Amino acid sequence: MxxxxxxxFGYVKSRPLFKELSLxxxxxxxxxxxxxxxxxxxxxxxxxxxxxxxxxxxxxIMGENASLRxxxxxxxxxxxxxxxxxxxxxxxxxxKAYAPFYPNFSSEKFxxxxxxxxxxxxxxxxDKLSHGQKKKVLIAFALATNTKVxxxxxxxxxxxxxxxxxxxxxxxxxxxxxxxxIISTHQVRDLHSLIDMVxxxxxxxxxxxxSSFEITEKLxxxxxxxxxxxxxxFYTEESPRGNYQVKENVNHIxxxxxxxxxxxxxxxxxxxxxxxxx
Amino acid sequence: MIMNTKNIANLLxxxxxxxxxxxxxxxxxxxxxxxxxxxxNGSPTYLNFALFVxxxxxxxYPERLFRNLHxxxxxxxxxAIPASNSEKVVTNMILANIYYVVGLVISSALGLxxxxxxxxxxxxxxxxxxxxxxxxxxxMIYATLSxxxxxxxxxxxxxxxSTIGVGLLISMVFSLLVSLTVWVNGITLIPKDAAxxxxxxxxxxxxxxxxxxxxxxxxxxxxxxIIYFYVLSFLRLKETEA
Numbered sequence: 001m002x003x004x005x006x007x008x009f010g011y012v013k014s015r016p017l018f019k020e021l022s023l024x025x026x027x028x029x030x031x032x033x034x035x036x037x038x039x040x041x042x043x044x045x046x047x048x049x050x051x052x053x054x055x056x057x058x059x060x061i062m063g064e065n066a067s068l069r070x071x072x073x074x075x076x077x078x079x080x081x082x083x084x085x086x087x088x089x090x091x092x093x094x095x096k097a098y099a100p101f102y103p104n105f106s107s108e109k110f111x112x113x114x115x116x117x118x119x120x121x122x123x124x125x126x127d128k129l130s131h132g133q134k135k136k137v138l139i140a141f142a143l144a145t146n147t148k149v150x151x152x153x154x155x156x157x158x159x160x161x162x163x164x165x166x167x168x169x170x171x172x173x174x175x176x177x178x179x180x181x182i183i184s185t186h187q188v189r190d191l192h193s194l195i196d197m198v199x200x201x202x203x204x205x206x207x208x209x210x211s212s213f214e215i216t217e218k219l220x221x222x223x224x225x226x227x228x229x230x231x232x233x234f235y236t237e238e239s240p241r242g243n244y245q246v247k248e249n250v251n252h253i254x255x256x257x258x259x260x261x262x263x264x265x266x267x268x269x270x271x272x273x274x275x276x277x278x
Numbered sequence: 279m280i281m282n283t284k285n286i287a288n289l290l291x292x293x294x295x296x297x298x299x300x301x302x303x304x305x306x307x308x309x310x311x312x313x314x315x316x317x318x319n320g321s322p323t324y325l326n327f328a329l330f331v332x333x334x335x336x337x338x339y340p341e342r343l344f345r346n347l348h349x350x351x352x353x354x355x356x357x358a359i360p361a362s363n364s365e366k367v368v369t370n371m372i373l374a375n376i377y378y379v380v381g382l383v384i385s386s387a388l389g390l391x392x393x394x395x396x397x398x399x400x401x402x403x404x405x406x407x408x409x410x411x412x413x414x415x416x417x418m419i420y421a422t423l424s425x426x427x428x429x430x431x432x433x434x435x436x437x438x439x440s441t442i443g444v445g446l447l448i449s450m451v452f453s454l455l456v457s458l459t460v461w462v463n464g465i466t467l468i469p470k471d472a473a474x475x476x477x478x479x480x481x482x483x484x485x486x487x488x489x490x491x492x493x494x495x496x497x498x499x500x501x502x503x504i505i506y507f508y509v510l511s512f513l514r515l516k517e518t519e520a
Contacts, residue, residue, distance in 0.1 A: 051357055051520040071285050074360035085351035087296050097292040101285075101360040 001027050001062060001149065001180050002048050008056035009040075009047065017043060019204040020057070025197075027148065028177040029211075032195035033184040034263050039201045041184040042082065045151050048182070049079045061149065075103055078147045082154040086126040086134050091119070094126055095141070104146035113140035116166050131158045139167060143174045150174075150181045156190040164190050188259035198259065200266050207266050210277050212257045218276055219265070220249040221258045228253055234272060235265035248276070281368060285361040289369040292359075300342075301378075305385035308335055312389025317396060328390055332382040336423060339378050340430035341437045343370045347518060348435055354520040367512045374427060375420065413476045414497070421500040424507035431514045 002025040010016035017040040025031055035041045046052040047059050050066035050073070059066040064073050089097060091114070099105040114120055117136035123129070126137060135158050142150060156164050171194050175181055185191055198215060200208040208215075220231060224242040231248035238244075244258070246265035266273045312328045319327065346356035359366070429441025479485060480493040 046354075046520060049358065051354055053519055069357065069363060071282060071360050071362045071365065074358060077358070077360075079354065079358045081351055081354050083351045085346075085355040089296060093295055097295040098359075100288045100291065 001025060002182075003060045004044075004048065004057065005059075006057035007044075007047060007054045007059060009043065009052070009054045016055075017204060018054070021205055022057075023199065023206050023209060025180055025182065025199075027180045029197045030171065030175055030181040030183065030195050031197040031199055032188070032191060032259065033182055033199050033201065034186075034188065034259070035184075035201035036267070037186075040204070041201055042153055044201060045079070045153055045182065045184055049077060049151060050074075051079070075101065076148040078102075078142045078145045078150050080138055080142045080150070080152040080155060082157060084131075084134050084138055086129075086138070088125060088127050090121070090125055091123050091137055092121040094137070095121065098141070099144075102145040102147060106144050106146060109146075110140055110144035113143055113170055116140075116170060117163060132160060132163065135159060136163060139170070143170055148179060150179065152181070152183045154185055154187070155183060156185065156187045168194050188263065192257070192259050195259065198257075198262065200263060202267060202270065207270060207274055208277055214277070215262060216249070216255055216257050217252065218249055219255075219262070220247050220253055221245075221255040221261055222247060227255060232272075234269045235261060237261060237264065281362065281365050285365045286369050286372070289359070289361050289365065290372070293369070293373060297342075301381060304335065305381050308332065308382060309385040309389035309392070312386050313392045313396070316390070316393035325390070328386040332386045333419060333422075335382055336374075336378060336419070337426045338438050340370070340374055340423070340427040343373060343427075344430040344437070347431060347515075348437070350520065353518070357518065357520050363516045364512055367508065367515055370427070371508060374423060413478070414493075415476075417497060417500045421503045424504045424511075428507040428511045428514070431511050431518070 002023075004021060004023045007018045007021040008016060009018045009021075021044075033041050033044065043052060047054055048061060048066060050059070050061070050069040053067045062073055062076060064070055066073070087094065087097075095107070095110060099107065099110075111121065114123075114137070117140060119133065119136055119140070123133075123137075126134060129137065135155070139152075139155060142152070156167060159167060168191070171181065183191055183195065196212050198208060198210060198212065199206060219234070220228060222228065222245045225245070228247075228251055231250040233245055233247045235246040236243050244261055246258075246261050249255070308331060311331050315327050315331065346352035356366075361369075425445060426438065426441050429444070430437040433440040477497075480490060480497075485493070
């Protein structure tokens with residue numbers, strides 16, 4: 001559904017952000033796009049959506065060149081920005097203005113999602129709402145568009161604790177086999193239960209692109225060797241409760257994926273982790 | 279570059295939902311400016327003033343049409359709206375060339391009518407002139423609008439002022455070049471005593487061959503200018519990144 005091949009890109013020619021970056025994303029998954037500050041997560045999302053053009057390589061979405069920004073492609077793509085823009089409209093006016101662009105938009109679902117976030121269409125002008133409320137309206141709208149591709153840049157930033165849980169609930173209910181959801185985030189603990197594919201961007205390359213199943217097949221998330229004393233340790237993190245470890249899962253023991261530990265392990269042992277998933 | 283009329287209709291609908299209040303306010307301001315301009319001016323022959331103010335409103339309008347392109351988040355919002363680049367340009371062409379022009383004509387006519395009424399009450403039976411308008415001026419106005427339209431996509435901020443600035447600079451360079459050519463060679467491409475007349479005059483029996491050539495070439499250049507700047511606008515939008 002989204003295919004990036006040998007993408008090269010840089011805001012400054014002497015400092016390329018992406019060098020020959022390749023990535024394929026398929027429907028039926030919720031991808032977590034992780035990376036350090038300045039790694040280029042938002043830029044990569046923009047390239048996928050045709051909002052930025054690569055200097056080299058190709059970006060295709062639903063079989064079309066993303067840079068062309070064809071209407072048929074945009075009808076099936078919703079990009080939720082981190083820094084949101086909301087026009088001076090009431091929620092119902094916003095729906096009247098923008099819902100017609102999305103053929104599969106569901107007005108009932110929009111109302112339902114707003115209710116879940118304790119909002120309604122008569123809530124007043126969107127630009128007068130708080131940051132979190134604006135985000136909730138746009139998340140509800142994004143989910144109600146029923147687009148095949150949903151791209152969300154830091155969707156939980158600015159959401160209060162109950163809203164984060166509502167967000168996870170709504171995302172789980174909205175995801176299906178035909179839909180591809182890409183979430184770029186630093187708040188990995190918020191989305192830990194949601195993400196089933198992990199893509200880690202580092203130094204212009206995809207360091208890792210694997211399913212959570214594949215990750216827990218190859219890596220063991222352990223504490224103080226409680227599950228196993230075998231396997232090479234890639235990362236250790238001290239805590240008051242003991243030492244968290246990420247190690248090679250030589251005995252195929254079940255463990256729960258911890259995205260934060262995985263990210264730290266991948267960043268600290270780049271080559272070893274990368275080779276493990278080749 | 280095939281366009282879907284449904285997408286254009288959706289873009290127009292979104293525009294009107296977002297902007298009808300602002301537009302109504304601006305049309306009201308125009309009517310008031312024309313009315314009070316006439317009263318302050320102290321004369322009922324105020325067509326040129328109404329025309330001038332309407333033109334100022336019209337040339338500023340494209341900056342509003344493309345205001346979303348001038349900052350980061352609104353730009354992403356605008357570029358991600360499900361309509362092609364050509365549909366977005368055509369929609370804004372319809373708004374600038376038809377809708378807003380009609381709105382300006384109606385509101386300035388309203389201002390003129392109220393001014394006329396004012397002068398009538400004051401016992402001055404002036405002539406209500408709104409239809410005596412050279413059609414070649416219409417072409418000039420539309421040609422200028424196409425330049426401002428392009429400027430509003432091309433420049434990142436203060437698009438109207440930037441367009442005026444660059445336009446003046448280019449005009450000065452061209453004027454200098456033409457003056458230099460005439461001075462060096464002692465020739466002019468424009469036939470002697472030729473003037474830019476309206477269509478009816480140009481194609482009437484009164485027009486001489488040099489008049490006809492001058493005016494026809496003038497119309498063609500203006501028409502080509504309009505097409506050129508709208509095509510450039512499309513290409514610029516196509517190349518715009520967020």
